Amino acid sequence: xxxxRDERNAAMSTGVMPxxxxxxxxRLDLFRGLALWLIFLDHIPSNVVSWVTIRNxxxxxxxxxxxxxxxxxxxxxxxxxxxxxxxIVAGARVLKRAWQIYVAHVFLFAIYLAEIAYVAHSFDxxxxxxEMGILNFLQHPDETIIQALLLKFKPVNMDVLxxxxxxxxxxxxxxxxxxxxxxxxxxxxxALYALMWQFDFNIPSYPRGSWVxxxxxxxxxxxxxxxxxxGGAQRLKRWIESPVTLxxxxxxxxxxxxxTLTWHxxxxxxxxxxxxxxxxxxxxxxNLDVLRIAHFLSLAxxxxxxxxxxxxxxxxxxxxxxxxxxxxxxEIFCLGVFLSFxxxxxxxxxxxxxxxxxxxxxxxxxxxxGAAMVIAWYKRVERGGSxxxxxxxxxxxxxx
Amino acid sequence: xxxxxxxxxLSVALVVLCVPASAEMPAACRxxxxxxxxxxxxxxxxxxxxxxxxxxxxxxxxxxxxxxxxGAEKAYPARLQKALIEKYPxxxxxxxxxxxxxxxxxEMSAQLISLLGTARPALVIWQTGTIDAMRAVDPDRFGTNxxxxxxxxxxxxxxxxxxxxxxxxxxxxxxxxxAYNESMxxxxxxxxxPLFDRFGIMRLWSEEGTFNFHSATKKLDTAERVHDCxxxxxxxxxxEGVRLAAPPGGGR
Numbered sequence: 001x002x003x004x005r006d007e008r009n010a011a012m013s014t015g016v017m018p019x020x021x022x023x024x025x026x027r028l029d030l031f032r033g034l035a036l037w038l039i040f041l042d043h044i045p046s047n048v049v050s051w052v053t054i055r056n057x058x059x060x061x062x063x064x065x066x067x068x069x070x071x072x073x074x075x076x077x078x079x080x081x082x083x084x085x086x087x088i089v090a091g092a093r094v095l096k097r098a099w100q101i102y103v104a105h106v107f108l109f110a111i112y113l114a115e116i117a118y119v120a121h122s123f124d125x126x127x128x129x130x131e132m133g134i135l136n137f138l139q140h141p142d143e144t145i146i147q148a149l150l151l152k153f154k155p156v157n158m159d160v161l162x163x164x165x166x167x168x169x170x171x172x173x174x175x176x177x178x179x180x181x182x183x184x185x186x187x188x189x190x191a192l193y194a195l196m197w198q199f200d201f202n203i204p205s206y207p208r209g210s211w212v213x214x215x216x217x218x219x220x221x222x223x224x225x226x227x228x229x230x231g232g233a234q235r236l237k238r239w240i241e242s243p244v245t246l247x248x249x250x251x252x253x254x255x256x257x258x259x260t261l262t263w264h265x266x267x268x269x270x271x272x273x274x275x276x277x278x279x280x281x282x283x284x285x286x287n288l289d290v291l292r293i294a295h296f297l298s299l300a301x302x303x304x305x306x307x308x309x310x311x312x313x314x315x316x317x318x319x320x321x322x323x324x325x326x327x328x329x330x331e332i333f334c335l336g337v338f339l340s341f342x343x344x345x346x347x348x349x350x351x352x353x354x355x356x357x358x359x360x361x362x363x364x365x366x367x368x369x370g371a372a373m374v375i376a377w378y379k380r381v382e383r384g385g386s387x388x389x390x391x392x393x394x395x396x397x398x399x400x
Numbered sequence: 401x402x403x404x405x406x407x408x409x410l411s412v413a414l415v416v417l418c419v420p421a422s423a424e425m426p427a428a429c430r431x432x433x434x435x436x437x438x439x440x441x442x443x444x445x446x447x448x449x450x451x452x453x454x455x456x457x458x459x460x461x462x463x464x465x466x467x468x469x470x471g472a473e474k475a476y477p478a479r480l481q482k483a484l485i486e487k488y489p490x491x492x493x494x495x496x497x498x499x500x501x502x503x504x505x506x507e508m509s510a511q512l513i514s515l516l517g518t519a520r521p522a523l524v525i526w527q528t529g530t531i532d533a534m535r536a537v538d539p540d541r542f543g544t545n546x547x548x549x550x551x552x553x554x555x556x557x558x559x560x561x562x563x564x565x566x567x568x569x570x571x572x573x574x575x576x577x578x579a580y581n582e583s584m585x586x587x588x589x590x591x592x593x594p595l596f597d598r599f600g601i602m603r604l605w606s607e608e609g610t611f612n613f614h615s616a617t618k619k620l621d622t623a624e625r626v627h628d629c630x631x632x633x634x635x636x637x638x639x640e641g642v643r644l645a646a647p648p649g650g651g652r
Binding site for chain 1: 574
């Protein structure tokens with residue numbers, strides 16, 4: 001069994017498949033790890049530390065990074081599998097992954113229920129009779145839990161995993177097309193995005209409304225990530241490296257930053273010309289606004305320039321925690337959601353002074369890193385290769 | 401938005417140091433007074449004050465009232481009336497309320513149209529957002545619903561002030577208010593009307609330690625003081641809008 005796997009890994013690292021990049025790009029792990037940390041920080045309500053996260057300085061946030069890199073790594077891992085083992089095997093592996101994510105989501109939902117039930121039981125303040133209405137769903141657990149299992153009832157901040165599940169459910173056919181005609185697949189994806197904007201469709205939620213992250217919109221970033229992994233990045237190289245592109249990116253990021261400033265200091269809003277605000281608002285996160293995509297792409301262009309693929313620091317000790325978290329993204333993402341619940345719990349039950357907020361944030365990131373180390377160790381042990389030196393090949397085994 | 405509180409707090413603290421203490425405002429409320437700013441005038445309200453008769457309609461959901469038999473009297477609409485009477489002596493100020501629990505902006509907007517016919521207010525104060533957030537109404541649609549209510553009130557001859565959600569730390573991880581607060585801010589800006597940032601003010605109180613919003617208490621005293629402050633600060637906002645509407649040279 002282990003031998004077979006090693007054979008496959010060996011085949012992988014020889015890079016026999018021309019379309020799929022041969023070696024895992026550590027930058028993906030680094031930035032996905034950082035995105036996971038930012039998502040954790042953003043998910044703790046009223047957390048002082050979250051002012052460091054990128055959503056405060058521009059239109060896009062860590063979700064874009066996470067979805068793009070997830071698409072990239074999914075194509076990297078399953079693209080090779082599809083070329084070697086065919087559509088059925090690769091498709092089955094993708095579905096297995098979707099199932100794992102579903103199980104993780106349900107597990108998190110159970111923790112959420114525990115928290116909310118505790119709050120419902122212990123909190124009663126006449127000031128908040130209106131807000132306490134949110135706990136009413138506990139009176140109909142039959143309906144709520146079934147709707148949660150159907151991914152229609154999703155508590156606050158638990159929208160990313162359902163999006164990921166749906167993206168993976170549609171990924172096998174998308175990948176099939178990507179491997180035949182990468183650009184055709186990208187055009188199809190963009191067409192779906194455009195149709196979604198034209199006809200405004202989304203998956204319904206319970207008790208009403210629709211998904212916070214519209215999969216028909218966010219698939220564009222996922223497929224674009226996959227397209228980049230399958231040679232698209234190479235094709236874009238000339239564009240990415242052009243000084244004109246860089247100039248556009250810098251100007252756009254400065255523009256986005258100035259607009260974002262007016263959200264923090266509403267009095268500055270008076271300086272935004274009416275024409276501009278008519279044009280840009282509302283910036284729709286649910287349907288992945290074009291302004292958000294442009295902001296993410298600008299950030300990506302600048303990042304690629306600042307962080308070359310063979311940047312020595314990628315293998316350094318200080319990048320290691322983020323790289324490691326990025327390599328075990330599903331587990332660390334789930335842990336991050338749990339830790340943000342726990343962090344909020346500490347704020348409300350113990351204290352929310354700034355020192356505690358900073359301590360909770362640092363402790364959370366440390367816990368995520370520690371867990372990633374344990375998971376990496378487990379995987380080594382389970383492969384029966386505990387004696388194996390933990391050198392670069394272990395990176396190549398990160399999951400999508 | 402929420403996260404840049406530290407620099408914001410500092411600037412607020414500086415402003416507080418420079419603002420002369422107003423006589424009638426309790427110290428606790430005063431901490432948040434610099435947050436109550438508006439660039440938009442309230443011309444109909446100013447007119448009504450000149451005519452010595454000001455009718456105000458407060459339309460809202462559960463957070464515009466307090467439980468108990470004198471809940472209505474202790475809640476912010478009644479406190480607003482008291483503060484306005486103090487501010488405008490000689491003006492007959494009458495604050496009517498239409499408060500029903502668990503109403504979305506769409507429901508209130510529909511009811512507002514029929515209410516305006518009978519109440520004929522010069523000023524509508526509209527508290528909303530929380531129920532829409534809890535029911536996950538599409539934020540864009542929420543914005544459109546606000547617009548239609550505002551347009552109805554304006555064509556019936558009333559100014560509008562929006563009041564956003566309360567800051568509620570315990571339920572923060574359960575109710576995603578962000579998009580709705582943002583939407584209200586945006587609609588207020590577009591429609592050029594004052595937004596009473598109740599969320600921001602309450603959060604400031606929480607950060608300053610003025611009020612403890614975490615405590616699980618059935619007692620009403622904190623809630624009553626909070627509503628008293630909100631009523632007074634709303635009156636400050638209204639007065640500011642009236643001042644901006646007043647013709648140069650003419651006072652209140």
